[in-house]
Amino acid sequence: MRTAVGIVGAGPAGLMLSHLLHRRGIESVVVESRSRESIEATIRAGVLEQGTVDLMVETGIGERLRREGFVHHGTELRFGGRGHRINFYELTGGRVVTVYAQHEVLKDLIQARLNDGGRILFEHRATAIEDATGERPAIRLTGPDGRPETLECDFVAGCDGFHGIGRATIPEAARREYLRVYPFGWFGILAKAPPSSDELIYARHERGFALISTRSPEVQRMYFQCDPSDSVENWSDDRIWEELQARTEGQGFRLREGAIFQKGIVPMRSFVCETMRHGRLFLAGDAAHIVPPTGAKGLNLAVNDVFLLARAIGSHYATGSPELLDGYPAAALRRIWRAQHFSWWMTSMLHRFADASEFDDRRQLAELELITTSLPAATVLAQNYVGMPLG
Ligand code: FAD
Ligand code: DHB
Numbered sequence: 001m002r003t004a005v006g007i008v009g010a011g012p013a014g015l016m017l018s019h020l021l022h023r024r025g026i027e028s029v030v031v032e033s034r035s036r037e038s039i040e041a042t043i044r045a046g047v048l049e050q051g052t053v054d055l056m057v058e059t060g061i062g063e064r065l066r067r068e069g070f071v072h073h074g075t076e077l078r079f080g081g082r083g084h085r086i087n088f089y090e091l092t093g094g095r096v097v098t099v100y101a102q103h104e105v106l107k108d109l110i111q112a113r114l115n116d117g118g119r120i121l122f123e124h125r126a127t128a129i130e131d132a133t134g135e136r137p138a139i140r141l142t143g144p145d146g147r148p149e150t151l152e153c154d155f156v157a158g159c160d161g162f163h164g165i166g167r168a169t170i171p172e173a174a175r176r177e178y179l180r181v182y183p184f185g186w187f188g189i190l191a192k193a194p195p196s197s198d199e200l201i202y203a204r205h206e207r208g209f210a211l212i213s214t215r216s217p218e219v220q221r222m223y224f225q226c227d228p229s230d231s232v233e234n235w236s237d238d239r240i241w242e243e244l245q246a247r248t249e250g251q252g253f254r255l256r257e258g259a260i261f262q263k264g265i266v267p268m269r270s271f272v273c274e275t276m277r278h279g280r281l282f283l284a285g286d287a288a289h290i291v292p293p294t295g296a297k298g299l300n301l302a303v304n305d306v307f308l309l310a311r312a313i314g315s316h317y318a319t320g321s322p323e324l325l326d327g328y329p330a331a332a333l334r335r336i337w338r339a340q341h342f343s344w345w346m347t348s349m350l351h352r353f354a355d356a357s358e359f360d361d362r363r364q365l366a367e368l369e370l371i372t373t374s375l376p377a378a379t380v381l382a383q384n385y386v387g388m389p390l391g
Contacts, residue, residue, distance in 0.1 A: 003029040003119075005313060006139045006153035008126045008166055010039060012102065013285030013302040014159030015109035015120075016055075020310035022116055023059055026317055029151055030118070031141050033125040036110060043190060043262060044102040046213055046221055047200075047296035049387030050095045052303045056105070061112045069100035070214065075385070077350075077372055078203040079365060081250030084372035085199075091375075091382035099200070099214055102299055124149075129156050129169040133279030154280065155313060159306070161286045162271070170278040180344070182268035182292060184208070184351060185228030189240060193220050193258025202294075203248050204368060206361075208352040209294075210247035212255065220258070223293075225351050232263040268292040270344055272336060276305075276329040284309055289336050294350060295343035300387055305332050307390045335388070342384040 005021055007014045010032035018028045032039070048056075048069070056062040073089040073096050089096055113120055121141070127148075128140040139151040158166015167175070194217065201212040208225035215221050224243055237260045244255055271290040276283040285302030308331050312324035349367050353360065371377045 001029065001149065002152045003027050004153060004317075005029075005155045005157060006137070006151045007031065007157045007159055008129070008139060009158070009160035009164060009285075009287070010034075010106075010110070010120055010122070011159060011161060011285060011302070012105060012109075012299050013287070013306050014157065015106060015113060016303055017157055017159060017284065017306035017310055018113055018118055018120075019059065019061065019109055019116075020306060021313065022113070022118060024310065024314040024317075026313060028118070029153075030113070030120040031124050031126050031139060031151065032120060032122050034122065036120075036122050039122075040103055040107050040110070042103055043188070043264070045293065045296065045299045046099050046101050046215065047300075048098045048100055048105070049300040050097065051387050051390040052300050053098050055303065055307060055390060056108070061108045064104070064108055065098065065100050068104070068216075069098040072097050072099060072199050075199050076197065076201045077368060078201050078248060078250070079205070079368045083201070083251065083253070084368075086372070086378050086382055086385075088382045088386050091379045092386050095386040097296070097386055101215055105299070126160065126165055129158070129165060129281055132156065132169055132281035135280075137280045156281045157306075157309065158281060158283045158287045159285050159302075162290055164287050166281065166283050166287045167273050169281055170273075170275070170283075174275065174278060176274045178270075178272045178274075180270040182270075182347065182351070183228075183354060184225045185230070185265050185267050186211075186223045186293060187226040187230070187232070187235065187240070188221070188223045188262075188264050188266065189260050190215065190262035191220050191222065191258045191260045192218060193256050194218070195220060196253075196255045201248060202346075202350055204350045204352075204364065205247040205249075206352065207243065207247050209350045210244055211294075212244075212248065220256075222255075226265060228265065228267045230265060232265060235263065266293070268347065270340055272333070272340060274329070274333060276332055277325075282309055282325075282328060284332075288332075289340070291339055291343035292347045293343075294346040295339065295385065297339040297343050301336060301339050304335050304390050308332050331391075338384070338388075
């Protein structure tokens with residue numbers, strides 16, 4: 001098999017890259033180890049920045065998003081038993097976020113690729129990327145029947161997430177990795193219940209952080225800070241509701257409860273790999289960076305990476321100039337480090353650290369007071385949360 005761009009991974013990064021390349025008339029093949037059903041059913045992120053939404057709408061995959069997504073003009077920070085609203089719309093000159101689940105984005109992207117004649121090889125595992133620094137790189141893969149195949153390409157995009165083979169293909173001596181592991185995780189649930197709030201609630205409480213989000217008028221998404229080594233079996237529905245109620249208490253607020261039908265624990269880390277390029281291999285999305293989910297940046301960063309990468313590959317084919325390809329890592333890393341700082345900041349401000357002193361507690365509250373009473377401070381949070389235009 002041969003194609004222009006061989007893409008490993010059908011997550012948001014890989015599928016959006018394939019879609020954007022198609023719009024530039026560039027052929028690609030996506031290699032994905034999981035099945036379509038499994039990808040379309042995996043519950044992950046839920047908040048889309050304005051720039052992500054604009055890109056989806058502008059490139060013809062925003063119809064369902066516009067119909068079914070929930071536009072949020074602000075969010076609530078809850079601490080000291082009180083809610084404080086941050087008005088994104090007013091603080092950013094009209095920018096907002098849209099709540100629309102990651103797997104819904106993936107469904108829309110997969111459908112669009114298939115409608116456009118795109119090739120996605122589901123249940124094909126990439127086992128090696130060869131000749132990344134040569135003229136003709138190749139992806140070795142194994143299909144569902146176990147037969148080895150080869151995909152030859154002009155370029156390879158490693159969009160294969162944190163545990164993929166893309167990053168590992170770059171020799172250790174050629175990359176530098178930055179890692180911070182947090183001493184807590186997030187316990188996430190989906191519950192059949194009506195919304196408890198019109199907007200997301202980010203709550204800081206002595207018992208730990210909690211986040212109230214939504215999926216639809218019938219299904220709610222909520223998270224609370226937990227021990228990363230804890231197990232979902234330790235948490236009955238009653239215990240989960242008690243914890244979430246306690247962490248969001250105050251001013252008579254009560255979460256509306258319902259049957260919990262999904263539970264999971266995610267670890268929290270900040271990670272960046274520099275560089276994001278090795279010859280004709282380019283990394284994008286979680287393959288190159290991870291953020292703790294508090295800033296809702298993971299999916300949005302992946303989209304920004306491939307927006308830049310599609311433009312750079314497009315420029316190579318259109319003009320023969322290597323300039324944008326050469327500049328890709330630096331251009332992507334500027335936004336990645338901005339998001340790294342924001343995600344670390346939101347995480348530090350809202351979570352309970354086991355070794356926090358009383359001084360640390362007071363300082364955390366003082367910071368939240370500042371963000372919710374000072375217009376310039378609130379603006380910094382709002383601008384970062386809704387995100388700058390792509391690029
Ligand atoms: P991924 O979505 O990880 O996609 C990579 C794809 O590559 C996968 O489909 C994988 O199967 C495939 N793959 C890997 N190796 C191979 C191989 N060798 N061959 C073929 N295919 C391969 N972010 C938030 O902002 N908020 C959240 O609440 C949130 N929750 C999350 C929960 C979980 C459990 C995880 C893992 C992530 C979460 N994130 C969250 C982060 C967000 O979902 C990611 O940032 C986003 O998915 C990144 O997209 P991606 O395309 O780079 O990588
Ligand atoms: C959701 C996830 C996040 O990480 C976040 O910061 C806000 C919302 C969600 O899944 O809805």
